[in-house]
Amino acid sequence: MYICVDFDGTIVDHRYPGIGEPVPMAVTWLLRLQSCGARLILFTMRSDDPRFGTLLTDAVQYLESNGVKLFGVNCNPDQKEWTVSPKAYGHVYVDDSAFGCPLIMPKGFARPCVDWKKVGPQLEHLCLSRSW
Template sequence: MIICVDFDGTIVDHRYPELGQPVPEAVVWLKRLQSCGARLILYTMRSEEGVAGNTLLPAVRYLQEQGVELYGVNHNPTQESWTSSPKVYADLYIDDSAFGCPLVRPPGFTRPCVDWKKIGPAVEHLCLSRR
């Protein structure tokens, strides 16, 4: 199972271009999803170049430091063989801006973020059922 995961509002609080506080349980669930076979693609608007400089590298490093292995960053490595579309292919997308995504607003956060207590178990169940 390939899962695209947004960064700001999904893994950390919205503090772009800085890194916000960790979204509760995000890293725990990302690791659990990997342990059940999910391949994670960081799918974010953060980029290597821009007005704010390289905002992508700190996000990638943050995940690496937390022990989250990325299958891809804003790109699915297997998709080049069957399409030239720039849209990143995945089986599932987790994003705080997605319609219907359960949200929570921890104290001190600038905006609501993904509620991993709800999302995590549901996605893990889906991942395990596809084994």
């Protein structure tokens, strides 16, 4: 199962270009999903650019330092076999800006963020119940 996951507002609080506080339960659920076989793809607007710095690399390093192993970064390496589309292919996309995504507003956060207490179990159920 391919899961494309946004960064700001989904894994960390919106503090762009900085990295905000962790969204409650985000890393915990990403680790659980990866342990059940999900292939995690970081799908973010962050990029590395001489004008702005290493914003994408910083996000990748944040995840790696928390034990999250990414299958891809803004791309799905497996799709190169069947398409040249720049859109990363995933079975599911988790993004605080996605219509219908459950959100919470933790104290001190800049904006609402993904409610992983609701999203995590649903993704785990999908990961464990379907053959991808």
